[in-house]
Amino acid sequence: MSPHPLQDRAAWRPALVLPLVALLIMGLSYSLLGTGLARAAFPDQATGSLLRRGDTVIGSALVAQPFTGDAWFHPRPSAAGYDPMSAAGSNQARSNPEAIKRVDDAIAEVARAEGVPPSQVPTDMVTESGGGLDPDISPAAARIQVARVARARGMSLEKVTALVQANTAGKQFGVFGQPRVNVLKLNLALEAEASKQ
Template identity: 80%
Template sequence: MSSQTLQDRAAWRPALVLSLIALLVMGLLYSLAGTALARAAFSTQATGSLLRQGDTVIGSSLVAQPFVGDRWFHPRPSAAKYDPMAAAGSNQARSNPDAIKRVDEAIAEIAAREGVAPAQVPSDLVTQSGGGLDPEISPAAARIQLARVARARGMSVDAVAALVQANTVGKQFGVFGQPRVNVLKLNLALEAAASKQ
């Protein structure tokens, strides 16, 4: 074996060892440490903010789910059809004739379903969020659904309104965003209240 070949092997050895160490440290140990730290500091969020009933996962508080029927509070519409693997907005401008038609039809449908004037329908019940999976609605969007849900469940409007109030979250840190209601949490609270009657 020539001395040049030995020198070539000697030159490659440190590069290969450094690459292997970097791969193990940055590719494996760093990821494991980050995951462990996240689970220790934010255990609920690190595992997907899952909501459970007993041992059964009902959903995530971060992802909207479709609710159909008068017994439930309804979320914002979803361009992704509530599919997390297809999360996206409609990408239609406010001036798009198809978007205008869809919103007008949704306003008429919700106004008829809730027994209110079209002007009273909150915009978040007829517009899609950017990701298509917004799990929250405004308190106004929840209040407009109170009478229908109370009637369908045989509950008083005041009892359902109290559940909405209990599930309303204020602005983030008292400054950012708007008050909001997580639809999945609210519907789970409705089920829990119904089971106690």
């Protein structure tokens, strides 16, 4: 008489071995291979595009950081409070009265701070990106901040404008997206230039 199927060790072996092998191949080997290839092909991006000052990590070129005060270029607003663990947009439709009021208030505040008419405030200075952590602003958003930053640092408009131009990246591969300015990189360049004076 053959043993009951639930008591047959030969019947249990495939049920235990197959998931274990699948876990090792798909869960571990695939992940290690993917990580290894990413590190080989894109070493900087695979480790988070970290920016360092000496041995100290000061941020990532891929994640927005809050900068406040007149001496710094400011990033886009963040619905996530610049917290990578809670990345999110505002999830408010363009027709939402609260969103309209928030944007109108932000336009007035940016226009006042930068000394420009409200009609000249770029959209990206008053709206969040989808994830709330976009590290880049448009060249127009950087340009309207030049006068404030130059005044606060006692630098010439020409010098600050040159830093913006030097830190403006073109379209990805010359085709995709729009020209952009990484705020963290620009502020680091600004700080380095200011330290020379």
